Amino acid sequence: MKNKYIENFEKAQMAGKNIPEFRAGDTLRLAVSITEGDKTRIQNYEGICISLRGEGTGKTVNVRKIGANGIGIERVFPLYSESLQEITVVRRGRVRRAKLFYLRNLAGKAARIKELRN
């Protein structure tokens, strides 16, 4: 359990952030604001959430996608960071694990995740 003062300090920072509920296996689209010189633009990054860790302001999400030439890319985002403008859940995946690190050893068709159907 966290100290109540630390919790209050973190709550004040997380207030007003609209983060949808998702878990490992879900496909996310993240709007990341990028500053180049004095210009700021938004770049979208889409991939499968393979792990969620931490709590409070230190909570992070690891998002994996397959980039050009079939090279796997993983980026870790602090969930409450000011650089994350928006998080959209594109697709819900049916997985049985909280961490999907096994996807790193799979490629092509084997690395697919079935969609969750209720």
Added chain:
Amino acid sequence: MEYIVEKIGMSRTVSVPSKPVTLLKVIETKVCEVKDGTAVVAYSQGKNKNKSIEGQQKKYALPSDFNCFATLEVANSEAGDLDLAPLASAQVVKAVFNTKGRGFTGVMKRWNFQGGPAAHGHRFHRTSGSIGNREWPGKVQKGRKMSGQYGNEQVTVKNSVLSFDAENGVLVLVGSIPGPNGAQGRVKVVK
């Protein structure tokens, strides 16, 4: 201006780039007597009580749980509750804390000596080895790094202030400070 504080713990901000922060709780303090900016203050810690404490409490008309006394630089000009106004406008503070005590420690941990190989018949593992020369100079040089008490010594660090919540008495500093969570120390307003 000085304040008695307790280290609550660490957290981080969500800004870009994110900053590590340390939260400190300003301990409720009453000023007993002021003389040229320095004051005798009282605060509450534990349940320790004896006749001399009771005598001081009677002298300064303190509540019965204020059983510890200290000398601080204060902003107050007369006795009463400690004036927290300088903290609200503070930008930089010095934090004075004791580091974590590690007890009697060998040279590898205390002074980062390399030590020797662990196996294959070696007899030199974690000991300090030679500590001097020969018949000349015939003594160990002063300041020789050896094993001994490590930690639990006073360290002062300078940190910038992120915010101060006067309602809860929580001071938020950027960066880390020495000591374990729950440790008591002082902060001094520099700027």
